[in-house]
Structures are given as C-alpha cells and as structure tokens.
Amino acid sequence: MKLFLVACAALSLCLPLHAKEAAPLAEDPVVEKRLINISEELRCLVCQNESLAGSQAELAKDLREEVRGLIKEGKSDSEVKDFLVSRYGDFVLYRPQIKPSTYLLWAGPFLLLFIGLFTLFRFLKQRSKEVVDTPLSDEEKKRAEALLKDAQS
Amino acid sequence: MIPELGHFALILAFFVSLVQGVLPLVGAHKNRADWVAVARPATAASFLLVGVSFACLTWAFYVNDFSVEYVAGHSNTQLPTMYRLSAVWGGHEGSLLLWVFMLVGWAAAVAAFSRQLPAAMVARVLGVLGLVTVGLMAFVLLTSNPFDRLMSPPAEGRSLNPLLQDPGLIYHPPLLYMGYVGMAVAYAFAMAALLAGQLDAAWARWSRPWTTVAWVFLTLGIALGSWWAYYELGWGGWWFWDPVENASFMPWLVCTALIHSLAVTEKRGSFKNWTVLLAIAAFSLSLLGTFLVRSGVLTSVHAFATDPKRGLFILILLAVVVGASLLLFAARAPKVSPGGRFELISRETFLLVNNVLLVVACGAVLLGTLYPLIVDAFGGGKISVGPPYFNAVFIPIMLPLLVLVALGPVARWKQADLPAMLKKLWPAAVAAVAAGIVLPMLAGEWHAYVALALALVGWMSAALVLQTIDRLKAGSPTASWWGMQIAHFGLAVMVVGIAMVSTYQEERDVRMEPGETVSVGGYTFKFLGVKESRGPNYTADVGTFELSQDGKLMRLLHPEKRAYDTSQMPMTEAAIDAGFTRDVYVSLAEPLSPDVENGPWAVRVYFKPFVDWIWGGSLLMALGGLLAAADRRYRIRAKSSAAVAANAAGAAA
Numbered sequence: 001m002k003l004f005l006v007a008c009a010a011l012s013l014c015l016p017l018h019a020k021e022a023a024p025l026a027e028d029p030v031v032e033k034r035l036i037n038i039s040e041e042l043r044c045l046v047c048q049n050e051s052l053a054g055s056q057a058e059l060a061k062d063l064r065e066e067v068r069g070l071i072k073e074g075k076s077d078s079e080v081k082d083f084l085v086s087r088y089g090d091f092v093l094y095r096p097q098i099k100p101s102t103y104l105l106w107a108g109p110f111l112l113l114f115i116g117l118f119t120l121f122r123f124l125k126q127r128s129k130e131v132v133d134t135p136l137s138d139e140e141k142k143r144a145e146a147l148l149k150d151a152q153s
Numbered sequence: 154m155i156p157e158l159g160h161f162a163l164i165l166a167f168f169v170s171l172v173q174g175v176l177p178l179v180g181a182h183k184n185r186a187d188w189v190a191v192a193r194p195a196t197a198a199s200f201l202l203v204g205v206s207f208a209c210l211t212w213a214f215y216v217n218d219f220s221v222e223y224v225a226g227h228s229n230t231q232l233p234t235m236y237r238l239s240a241v242w243g244g245h246e247g248s249l250l251l252w253v254f255m256l257v258g259w260a261a262a263v264a265a266f267s268r269q270l271p272a273a274m275v276a277r278v279l280g281v282l283g284l285v286t287v288g289l290m291a292f293v294l295l296t297s298n299p300f301d302r303l304m305s306p307p308a309e310g311r312s313l314n315p316l317l318q319d320p321g322l323i324y325h326p327p328l329l330y331m332g333y334v335g336m337a338v339a340y341a342f343a344m345a346a347l348l349a350g351q352l353d354a355a356w357a358r359w360s361r362p363w364t365t366v367a368w369v370f371l372t373l374g375i376a377l378g379s380w381w382a383y384y385e386l387g388w389g390g391w392w393f394w395d396p397v398e399n400a401s402f403m404p405w406l407v408c409t410a411l412i413h414s415l416a417v418t419e420k421r422g423s424f425k426n427w428t429v430l431l432a433i434a435a436f437s438l439s440l441l442g443t444f445l446v447r448s449g450v451l452t453s454v455h456a457f458a459t460d461p462k463r464g465l466f467i468l469i470l471l472a473v474v475v476g477a478s479l480l481l482f483a484a485r486a487p488k489v490s491p492g493g494r495f496e497l498i499s500r501e502t503f504l505l506v507n508n509v510l511l512v513v514a515c516g517a518v519l520l521g522t523l524y525p526l527i528v529d530a531f532g533g534g535k536i537s538v539g540p541p542y543f544n545a546v547f548i549p550i551m552l553p554l555l556v557l558v559a560l561g562p563v564a565r566w567k568q569a570d571l572p573a574m575l576k577k578l579w580p581a582a583v584a585a586v587a588a589g590i591v592l593p594m595l596a597g598e599w600h601a602y603v604a605l606a607l608a609l610v611g612w613m614s615a616a617l618v619l620q621t622i623d624r625l626k627a628g629s630p631t632a633s634w635w636g637m638q639i640a641h642f643g644l645a646v647m648v649v650g651i652a653m654v655s656t657y658q659e660e661r662d663v664r665m666e667p668g669e670t671v672s673v674g675g676y677t678f679k680f681l682g683v684k685e686s687r688g689p690n691y692t693a694d695v696g697t698f699e700l701s702q703d704g705k706l707m708r709l710l711h712p713e714k715r716a717y718d719t720s721q722m723p724m725t726e727a728a729i730d731a732g733f734t735r736d737v738y739v740s741l742a743e744p745l746s747p748d749v750e751n752g753p754w755a756v757r758v759y760f761k762p763f764v765d766w767i768w769g770g771s772l773l774m775a776l777g778g779l780l781a782a783a784d785r786r787y788r789i790r791a792k793s794s795a796a797v798a799a800n801a802a803g804a805a806a
Contacts, residue, residue: 022669054388094539109517
C-alpha cells in the first residue's frame with residue numbers, strides 16, 4: 001500500500017495541477033494493458049474467488065503494484081507468473097500449469113468429447129443393424145388412417 | 154409462538170409428504186384406486202403446510218423477532234422492509250426452506266394441471282416428488298432448522314450480507330431455485346415411467362412442458378445472477394466460472410440436452426433410455442450444486458453459509474437418489490424398445506450429437522470445478538482452476554454446437570438429404586463468411602476469434618430466416634416451432650454479446666481530481682466530485698460524473714461507495730448507462746486522499762459493447778421456452794392415447 005501511495009504521490013507531482021485529462025494509474029498504457037492481461041489470470045489470495053484484476057482488496061492492490069513494477073523491469077509475462085508462483089504456489093494461477101497432476105484436467109474434456117462421439121458413432125452403427133422397420137400391415141394402415149381422420153375432425 | 158407454529162407445520166408437512174411418497178406409489182403398483190387417490194390431496198396438504206411454515210418465517214423477519222437465531226443472524230431493524238422479506242432466503246436455513254416450498258409448489262402444480270393424465274401416472278409422479286420432499290425436509294429439520302430459538306435474544310440482529318441487499322437478489326434465488334427444483338419434476342416423470350415400465354412417447358409428451366418450464370426458470374435465474382454480478386460486484390464481469398455459477402450451469406447444460414432428447418422421444422419414440430438418464434443426471438446435478446454451495450468444500454464468492462455436516466447429509470441424499478435411480482434404471486431399461494429406425498444423416502443423429510456436445514461440455518465444467526478438490530485430496534497441493542481454463546476447454550466444445558443449430562431443424566426425421574440441406578443453406582454459408590469478414594472490421598479491429606464467432610452468428614441467423622420462410626410456405630407453424638426458433642435466435646444474440654464484449658471492451662483505471670475527464674470508447678466522463686449521503690442502513694460516497702459524447706452532454710451518472718453499518722467491507726455500486734449497442738460503466742474504487750469529497754479518487758471506467766445482448770439473448774431463450782411449453786398439443790386430452798396408456802399402466806401393474 002505504501003508503495004502504491006508513493007507511486008501516486010510521485011505521479012501527481014509529475015502532472016500539472018488540475019489537468020483536464022485524468023491521469024491513468026500507470027503512466028504507460030502498454031504496461032497497464034499487460035497488467036490487466038496478467039492479473040486476470042491470477043487469483044486474489046485474500047478474496048473468496050476473485051481475480052487479481054477485479055479485486056478491490058488491499059493485498060490485491062499491492063500485488064498489482066508489484067506486478068506493474070516487474071513489468072517495468074522488463075520481465076516477461078511468464079517470468080512474472082513464475083515469480084508469483086514461487087512465492088504463493090500454484091494456487092495463485094487461474095490457468096493451471098500443465099504438469100503430471102493436471103494432465104487429466106487439460107486432456108479430460110477432449111478425451112470425453114472423443115469418447116462421446118466415438119461411442120455415439122458405434123451406437124448408431126450397431127443400432128441401424130439391430131432395428132428393423134416392420135412395415136404396417138394393410139389392416140393396421142387402415143386403422144391408422146381412420147385414427148388420423150378422427151383426430152383431424 | 155409464531156415460529157413454533159412454523160416449525161410444527163413443517164414437521165406435519167414432513168409426515169404428510171411421507172404419506173404422499175409411499176401410499177400412491179404402492180397404490181399404483183398394487184392397482185388400488187383408493188391409495189392412488191391419496192396423491193392429490195396429500196400434495197395439496199403438504200403445499201399448504203409448507204406455505205404456512207414459510208409464512209411464519211417471513212413473519213418473524215417482518216416483526217424483527219430476534220429470538221429466532223436465523224432472523225437475528227440475517228436481519229436487523231435498520232434493514233428496509235423489502236430486504237427484510239428477501240432476507241428470508243438470504244442464508245442457508247431459509248434458502249433451503251424456500252427450496253422445499255418450491256418443491257411442494259411444483260408438486261401442487263403437477264397435481265393441479267395434469268387432470269388429462271392417467272391417475273396412476275400422476276400418482277407415481279407425485280409419489281416420487283413426495284419422497285424427494287421427505288429427504289429435503291429431513292435435511293431442513295435435522296440440520297438446518299430456521300426456527301431455532303436463542304436463549305437470550307439480542308436487541309439487534311446482525312443484518313444481511315450487504316452484497317445481497319440489492320433488488321436483483323430479491324428475484325435471483327427464487328428464480329434459480331424454481332429451475333433447480335423443477336429438475337425434480339423432470340426426474341419424477343422419468344422415475345414414474347420407469348416404475349410403470351412404460352417409457353413411451355406419451356411419457357415424453359407429458360414430461361416435456363414441465364421440463365421446458367423448469368428450464369425457463371433456470372435460464373432466467375442464471376441470467377439474472379450474471380446480471381447482478383455485472384452491476385453489483387464492480388469489476389464489470391458477467392461470468393466468472395465460479396463454482397457456484399458452475400453449480401447452476403451444469404444442470405442447465407444437461408437440461409438443455411434433455412429438452413432436445415425429449416423431442417426425439419416424443420416424436421420418434423427413440424433414445425428413451427438416454428432421455429431417462431439425462432433426467433436423472435439433471436436432478437442429481439442440482440443436488441450436487443446444492444451440496445457444493447452448502448458444504449463449503451469449494452471457495453467461492455457466493456458461498457454465504459457453509460457447514461461440512463450439512464454437506465455430508467446432502468452427499469448421502471445425493472448418493473441415495475443416484476443409486477436408487479440407477480438401480481431402477483438398470484432393472485427396467487433392457488426391456489425398453491429402441492424405437493424407430495433412422496439413418497446416419499437424420500435429425501435424430503443431429504440431436505444426438507447436440508446431446509453429446511452438451512453433456513461433454515457439462516463434464517468439462519464438472520471436471521474443472523471438482524479438480525482442485527481431487528488434486529488436494531491426493532496430496533497434490535492447492536491449485537486453482539479459473540476462467541482461463543474454462544474458456545479454453547468450453548468454447549471449442551460449444552463451437553460445433555453453433556454450427557449444428559442451423560442444421561438440426563432443417564434435417565428431416567429418419568433420413569435427411571444432406572445435399573438438399575446444403576442447397577437450402579448455402580446462402581447462410583455466404584452470410585457467415587460475409588459476417589465474419591465485415592462485421593469485425595466495422596466494430597474496430599479484425600480478430601480471428603471474434604470473426605469466427607460472428608461468422609457463426611451469421612450462419613445461425615441466416616439459417617433461421619431461411620427456415621422460417623420455408624416453414625411459412627407450408628402453413629402456419631405451431632407455438633412450439635416458434636419457441637424453438639426464438640430460443641435458437643436468442644443463442645445467436647447471446648453469442649454476439651459474448652464475442653463483442655470480450656474482444657472490444659475497453660477499461661481504464663484512472664486517478665481523477667474533481668473537474669478532470671477520462672474518455673473510453675468515444676465517451677467522456679467528467680468527474681464533478683463526491684458527496685456523502687446517508688442511506689437507510691449505510692453511508693455512501695456518491696460520485697457525480699457527466700457523461701458526454703462528441704462534446705454533447707448525455708446524462709449524469711452516480712456511482713457509489715457504500716459503507717454498511719454492520720459490515721467492514723465497502724460496497725461498490727457501479728453506475729451504468731445501458732444502451733442497445735453498448736454500456737458505459739463507471740465505478741469508484743477508493744479515495745486517494747483524506748479529503749474524500751474534494752480530493753482525488755481512483756476511478757474505473759469501462760466501455761462494454763453489446764454486453765446487454767448476453768442477457769437479451771437469455772430472455773429470448775426463456776421466451777422461446779415459454780412458447781414451446783404453451784403449445785396447444787400439451788393441453789388437449791388425447792382421448793385414445795390416454796386410454797391406451799391407462800390400460801398399459803394397468804397391465805404393467
């Protein structure tokens with residue numbers, strides 16, 4: 001929080017008083033855009049279930065400021081995330097890393113899709129062999145026609 | 154006295170439901186008309202008793218009876234009357250009582266509006282619903298009694314979670330629960346048909362309107378919840394793949410599959426087993442949703458009341474429901490006839506693929522929701538599965554569905570002529586390509602993702618128009634046909650909203666002194682300052698912003714930052730200027746100096762193109778569902794078929 005206030009104070013010093021256009025919280029729109037992109041994939045650790053981008057909690061603000069700093073130092077997106085994982089663990093990532101314990105998570109849906117479509121296809125083939133249409137006898141046809149007429153009137 | 158009356162009524166209702174759950178089922182099995190006849194009066198009595206119980210709890214809230222623990226925990230005298238009444242379902246105990254009330258309400262509706270059905274069938278449906286009611290009432294009475302008294306009542310209650318003090322939250326839970334609980338009706342019809350050994354087109358026809366109405370409620374409930382999150386949580390998001398959101402979305406996906414599968418069962422007599430399984434799955438998923446929300450096993454923004462003991466009870470109930478249903482299914486399913494023959498390319502196949510995709514999508518959501526629990530249970534540590542994951546797996550599964558939406562309704566039953574369909578739909582393909590290329594350029598930058606989405610929208614909408622023209626030539630279509638078209642159109646509208654807002658939304662985080670301006674999406678906000686104001690049970694910093702476009706003043710916007718008397722968490726009330734093609738959204742983040750009224754504030758502004766189309770699309774889907782359920786054919790008494798069904802039921806019993 002302190003860091004944030006300092007940043008704000010520094011920011012306000014650079015600006016002419018009562019400028020018409022409001023100052024963005026970060027000087028650099030490119031940094032800000034990257035900050036949003038990164039922090040949308042990170043979990044706010046003190047909230048129930050909110051992203052770092054959306055959260056209004058103090059810790060989230062501090063962390064956003066820290067991420068901003070890392071970006072400005074020239075760290076890549078994945079370096080920023082790695083840093084946060086090293087500090088807070090995998091829990092901070094909303095996009096779980098691909099590793100043995102998450103193979104099933106990432107492959108699961110597509111495996112399901114494959115199994116589903118495959119089973120469906122086999123079921124259809126099997127079914128078309130088993131089900132045979134028994135055509136109506138003349139007697140039945142007459143009854144059906146009579147019923148249809150009855151329903152229409 | 155009144156709370157005891159409510160408690161007593163609930164206990165009575167429990168025993169009445171027990172009667173409703175046992176006698177009619179046994180009566181239908183043994184062919185005893187007198188026992189079968191118990192079903193309707195028992196259902197009505199149970200409905201009245203739970204109604205009395207619910208009214209008693211509402212009364213306790215109305216008169217601020219803080220000797221009732223639940224009231225003391227969720228309301229106080231400062232709370233406006235409207236929220237005092239909606240606080241009845243603001244916590245765990247009350248929302249479960251609402252659950253039960255709606256369940257008996259659905260049962261009463263089935264009893265009242267199914268006069269054209271054979272008595273044995275109605276008795277079985279009401280019996281199954283009675284058993285489900287017994288399970289849930291036991292849950293309320295044993296683990297979550299809302300009428301528990303406090304030995305020394307406090308002078309003042311603890312109040313309702315400020316997040317819930319919002320008009321949207323008055324309607325959201327009842328609508329959502331109506332949908333959740335409605336799954337029980339679809340389930341009861343399926344169980345009744347299995348019990349009678351009579352899975353046929355008649356069963357599908359009877360259960361269809363009920364399933365569709367439940368689906369309509371679920372759709373509206375989810376949409377309202379999403380809208381609430383959008384304007385109340387202050388970060389401009391409308392869906393976060395939160396476990397609790399997923400808990401309501403999974404039954405929705407399966408119920409959507411069920412509606413389509415019921416169509417085949419009704420029209421063609423096929424997929425009966427599959428339809429029954431879907432009905433079981435839909436209801437099990439709504440129970441699972443309740444378990445996830447109530448047990449606190451998952452951390453979520455919405456889990457307002459959590460308790461592991463209660464979770465265990467629901468888990469057992471879930472196991473009993475699923476286990477018993479599947480056993481019954483295994484015993485009865487092999488005897489079911491497979492229905493009529495159809496070719497590989499036919500409407501039946503298209504609808505089956507629809508079902509596979511929806512169920513797989515639901516499976517993916519389930520996997521993502523439960524995976525952190527599984528990993529944790531196996532000692533893999535804590536992980537989070539959030540929006541990036543769900544978007545990555547859910548969207549690819551849904552895309553083929555959007556292609557099929559146009560094909561299914563054009564395809565014929567039994568055997569479709571693919572070349573003829575393509576010949577009919579080629580203008581839609583052209584429209585798709587054109588929409589994909591042109592529309593994103595009109596909106597701003599061209600992105601592959603939004604181009605694909607808009608191409609699919611072009612494909613769906615053009616196909617809808619072509620189908621409608623075609624169908625109108627053949628005479629006036631039925632209400633349910635229009636329902637289908639409108640619901641499918643709603644899906645297209647929703648896709649526009651999702652694609653546009655996720656691609657072209659703009660967001661700015663700024664520090665604003667009074668008098669400064671910020672622009673987003675061509676709109677300019679001028680900050681005029683903040684004034685403190687007093688609400689009924691909170692103080693608010695109310696900001697004033699001038700919204701203008703091209704130098705022309707449009708209106709004033711008043712976002713608020715509220716501090717409720719009973720809560721530490723400040724609440725953000727965004728101010729939104731909603732429009733047909735865009736929302737502009739401003740929220741106050743926090744003051745940046747001690748001088749709150751005249752000092753600078755951190756402010757967030759958003760430009761959200763087409764965001765309202767998301768909820769507009771959901772409304773269209775719900776409207777389509779209502780039209781479909783209102784179709785005349787569900788209400789006419791099919792003399793001969795009902796008589797035949799009654800005979801068959803008698804023979805089976």
